[in-house]
Amino acid sequence: MDWVAVGLCEDVPARTVVPRRVQNTDLAIWCSTAGVFHAWGDRCPHRGMRLSHGFVRGETLSCIYHGWTYDGDGACVSIPAHPDLTPPKSICAAQYACRVQDGTIWVALQPTQAAVPELGARRAIRSLAVQLSAETLATRLKQPFGPVITLGGAHDIALAVQPSTDTDCLLHAFAAPDQDRKAVSLALEHLRDELEAAA
Amino acid sequence: MILYDYVLSASCYKVRLMAALLGQSLTLHTVNFHPAREHKSADMLALNPKGTLPVLLDGETVLTDSADILRYLTRDAPEWRGDDDPWLALAADLNESLGMARLHDILQYDVDIDAARAAGVKQLRKLEAHMTAQRFDGHLFLTGAVPALADIACFPNVSLAPDGGVSLDTYPSLRLWMRAIRSLPGFIEMPGIHRLHELEFPE
Numbered sequence: 001m002d003w004v005a006v007g008l009c010e011d012v013p014a015r016t017v018v019p020r021r022v023q024n025t026d027l028a029i030w031c032s033t034a035g036v037f038h039a040w041g042d043r044c045p046h047r048g049m050r051l052s053h054g055f056v057r058g059e060t061l062s063c064i065y066h067g068w069t070y071d072g073d074g075a076c077v078s079i080p081a082h083p084d085l086t087p088p089k090s091i092c093a094a095q096y097a098c099r100v101q102d103g104t105i106w107v108a109l110q111p112t113q114a115a116v117p118e119l120g121a122r123r124a125i126r127s128l129a130v131q132l133s134a135e136t137l138a139t140r141l142k143q144p145f146g147p148v149i150t151l152g153g154a155h156d157i158a159l160a161v162q163p164s165t166d167t168d169c170l171l172h173a174f175a176a177p178d179q180d181r182k183a184v185s186l187a188l189e190h191l192r193d194e195l196e197a198a199a
Numbered sequence: 200m201i202l203y204d205y206v207l208s209a210s211c212y213k214v215r216l217m218a219a220l221l222g223q224s225l226t227l228h229t230v231n232f233h234p235a236r237e238h239k240s241a242d243m244l245a246l247n248p249k250g251t252l253p254v255l256l257d258g259e260t261v262l263t264d265s266a267d268i269l270r271y272l273t274r275d276a277p278e279w280r281g282d283d284d285p286w287l288a289l290a291a292d293l294n295e296s297l298g299m300a301r302l303h304d305i306l307q308y309d310v311d312i313d314a315a316r317a318a319g320v321k322q323l324r325k326l327e328a329h330m331t332a333q334r335f336d337g338h339l340f341l342t343g344a345v346p347a348l349a350d351i352a353c354f355p356n357v358s359l360a361p362d363g364g365v366s367l368d369t370y371p372s373l374r375l376w377m378r379a380i381r382s383l384p385g386f387i388e389m390p391g392i393h394r395l396h397e398l399e400f401p402e
Contacts, residue, residue: 189324
């Protein structure tokens with residue numbers, strides 16, 4: 001997979017950071033005060049604390065542990081315990097390519113020339129976790145394995161699949177714009193129950 | 200009002216948080232729940248024969264159930280009240296699942312940990328679906344646009360779920376709900392639930 005959907009923009013409003021896992025890689029996805037999205041490795045270079053426990057101020061993300069602060073390029077710009085020190089450029093959070101398209105946050109773990117997958121004329125409904133690997137999910141849906149699975153049906157549902165671990169994935173669901181979001185959300189709950197129950 | 204309190208207890212925190220949000224002051228009487236098991240001491244059993252925490256003492260009134268205490272604290276605050284019983288029942292269920300998983304992990308309680316976590320995940324999924332629907336209606340809280348007793352009753356055990364080995368990473372609507380509660384004026388923290396540091400930044 002080149003681009004993987006990791007969340008809906010409305011679930012990561014400005015000044016928030018969330019943890020996400022893509023193919024066993026832990027990410028901190030955050031949105032700055034100005035609304036710029038970033039995808040970083042979920043690890044502070046200082047002591048390894050998850051950056052997703054941190055906090056967003058302005059255009060920076062700070063670690064909750066000792067307050068080391070990183071700018072939008074991932075560079076450490078402030079170490080509160082050493083206020084007079086200009087942090088060396090080598091202190092840097094791991095960064096991944098991050099794009100926003102169709103109200104969705106996409107991440108590429110490896111450099112890629114590929115285009116972000118299209119979701120068609122649909123609107124975002126919600127994300128929901130499924131206790132199945134992405135491969136098993138595709139098999140049970142009788143669909144080819146890929147970053148987006150189109151189910152169609154009355155709601156015209158498409159699922160952007162985020163393979164989290166070997167046993168879990170996170171689905172980001174989309175449906176035709178005229179569909180009632182609550183009805184689609186309920187349908188997705190039922191679909192998850194069926195998929196997880198199917199042996 | 201005196202609260203017999205243990206800082207790591209989710210049920211005691213419910214009471215402290217509710218009082219803080221209401222601007223009521225509590226005199227905290229710290230009980231050495233672990234490792235001394237002071238809640239089972241003769242003095243504490245005389246006060247509360249169940250030997251549980253929290254215990255609220257207000258003059259002649261002694262309350263030993265966190266749901267009763269929340270109702271008592273909000274008795275003159277109708278804006279926090281609604282159809283509370285189903286939510287208080289859910290809060291009790293969360294305490295039996297996520298709460299017990301946490302006590303298993305942090306205080307070595309003898310619990311069927313797989314069953315406790317599985318029940319917790321089931322409840323979190325229901326809550327996530329509910330909060331997702333609430334957000335479709337533009338609401339940030341469990342019962343509407345403003346915080347209620349229901350939110351405070353359910354918030355601690357949900358927020359502390361990771362202490363019991365249950366991740367909250369994949370519940371976007373619950374995360375925003377927890378954030379909304381942590382943003383409330385008067386919010387207080389406990390070990391495992393910190394305040395929003397970004398709010399202290401002048402912009």
